[in-house]
Amino acid sequence: NAGVTQTPKFQVLKTGQSMTLQCAQDMNHEYMSWYRQDPGMGLRLIHYSVGAGITDQGEVPNGYNVSRSTTEDFPLRLLSAAPSQTSVYFCASSYRDYTEAFFGQGTRLTVV
Amino acid sequence: GQNIDQPTEMTATEGAIVQINCTYQTSGFNGLFWYQQHAGEAPTFLSYNVLDGLEEKGRFSSFLSRSKGYSYLLLKELQMKDSASYLCAVRIISGNTPLVFGKGTRLSVIA
Numbered sequence: 001n002a003g004v005t006q007t008p009k010f011q012v013l014k015t016g017q018s019m020t021l022q023c024a025q026d027m028n029h030e031y032m033s034w035y036r037q038d039p040g041m042g043l044r045l046i047h048y049s050v051g052a053g054i055t056d057q058g059e060v061p062n063g064y065n066v067s068r069s070t071t072e073d074f075p076l077r078l079l080s081a082a083p084s085q086t087s088v089y090f091c092a093s094s095y096r097d098y099t100e101a102f103f104g105q106g107t108r109l110t111v112v
Numbered sequence: 113g114q115n116i117d118q119p120t121e122m123t124a125t126e127g128a129i130v131q132i133n134c135t136y137q138t139s140g141f142n143g144l145f146w147y148q149q150h151a152g153e154a155p156t157f158l159s160y161n162v163l164d165g166l167e168e169k170g171r172f173s174s175f176l177s178r179s180k181g182y183s184y185l186l187l188k189e190l191q192m193k194d195s196a197s198y199l200c201a202v203r204i205i206s207g208n209t210p211l212v213f214g215k216g217t218r219l220s221v222i223a
Binding site: 033035040041042043044045048057058059090097098099100101102103104105106 | 153155157199203208212213214216
């Protein structure tokens with residue numbers, strides 16, 4: 001049982017480059033979300049989805065896009081990376097938004 | 113805005129009991145989570161409270177008072193492996209985001 005698989009684990013980007021962080025879960029969870037975690041800031045919600053075809057913005061959505069074409073996958077796209085997007089990113093999934101969330105292993109992203 | 117407060121750091125002795133507090137001021141309340149996060153790892157779920165009272169789960173208990181905007185996580189019989197950050201997160205009824213995390217409390221367990 002893989003749970004939540006998040007790739008890559010580490011990434012270095014140059015300012016202005018684009019990339020997609022992948023997230024897949026095999027638990028048939030409806031609710032998926034992306035967070036960023038910065039020192040002294042805690043986890044902040046970027047985007048979330050309550051089911052396939054439905055996405056919504058969280059606390060810090062600017063600079064990020066998401067889509068949810070299937071129940072399993074919830075990729076996060078950075079269209080034009082900026083140094084302010086240097087962070088650790090976590091994907092999470094849960095059966096409902098009020099149930100236990102399972103987190104991916106995280107992506108440490110550095111934008112130079 | 114949404115405000116969630118937790119102590120930044122705490123230190124406790126192996127075998128002891130420690131209480132980690134979380135106070136919140138949010139636009140509506142729909143439940144409170146506690147997560148544990150070891151350094152360099154992903155958070156893992158500890159508890160979810162939506163009604164007032166104490167919920168016990170092994171060595172860990174979580175308490176909620178909705179009228180006071182207050183929760184705590186109680187860790188008993190502390191072990192060295194309990195050294196981690198403990199994250200409080202509140203589900204919001206209205207606002208621009210459905211879930212807000214506190215900044216976390218880093219707990220160090222010493223011998």
